[in-house]
Amino acid sequence: EDQVTQSPEALRLQEGESSSLNCSYTVSGLRGLFWYRQDPGKGPEFLFTLYSAGEEKEKERLKATLTKKESFLHITAPKPEDSATYLCAVQADTGGFKTIFGAGTRLFVKA
Amino acid sequence: NAGVTQTPKFQVLKTGQSMTLQCAQDMNHNSMYWYRQDPGMGLRLIYYSASEGTTDKGEVPNGYNVSRLNKREFSLRLESAAPSQTSVYFCASSEGQGVGYTFGSGTRLTVV
Numbered sequence: 001e002d003q004v005t006q007s008p009e010a011l012r013l014q015e016g017e018s019s020s021l022n023c024s025y026t027v028s029g030l031r032g033l034f035w036y037r038q039d040p041g042k043g044p045e046f047l048f049t050l051y052s053a054g055e056e057k058e059k060e061r062l063k064a065t066l067t068k069k070e071s072f073l074h075i076t077a078p079k080p081e082d083s084a085t086y087l088c089a090v091q092a093d094t095g096g097f098k099t100i101f102g103a104g105t106r107l108f109v110k111a
Numbered sequence: 112n113a114g115v116t117q118t119p120k121f122q123v124l125k126t127g128q129s130m131t132l133q134c135a136q137d138m139n140h141n142s143m144y145w146y147r148q149d150p151g152m153g154l155r156l157i158y159y160s161a162s163e164g165t166t167d168k169g170e171v172p173n174g175y176n177v178s179r180l181n182k183r184e185f186s187l188r189l190e191s192a193a194p195s196q197t198s199v200y201f202c203a204s205s206e207g208q209g210v211g212y213t214f215g216s217g218t219r220l221t222v223v
Binding site: 031099100 | 115142144146151152153154155156159161167169170201203208209210211212213214215216217
């Protein structure tokens, strides 16, 4: 069964304190792994797609990496405005249009 | 702004009542989706439409029906609401498989 597990559930950082969020996945064959950001009361906002192990994507203070079993979202020198829930999702190459989402990591960045 | 528009934003229903959640996208995307989001759980797929004229069940379809009215619009209907359907509902769209989704801002539904 395809599964996505995110850790930690919540992460509290001081402004400027770099860290990483983990997304472990089990899928028969990976079509794509996705990262989203979700602010309270809003819909998820697409950040990155990763397709194969070794691939990396960057956007401002965020960098996503992918291995055959997990993905990391590295946050460098975070700011309070980076506070949000970060969602990881996978789509299997045999899953048609079905994307499986993890429960998310809630990130709090204190000034 | 281009994107996915959902209506209504909030709704309270009594058990047994029916309602339709509306969703429209203006990005000319082929595929559209309905998800529900509950505390502590990931987004779960209810129904999706790979292209205009087709619909398929997702992970949690029981108690729901959908209609892909045209390429832009994809509605979700609750025929007889139950308290277990209290949730936040998100509509999303994409160009196809293997690409990220654009989500709407959600409908917060409470069934009492």
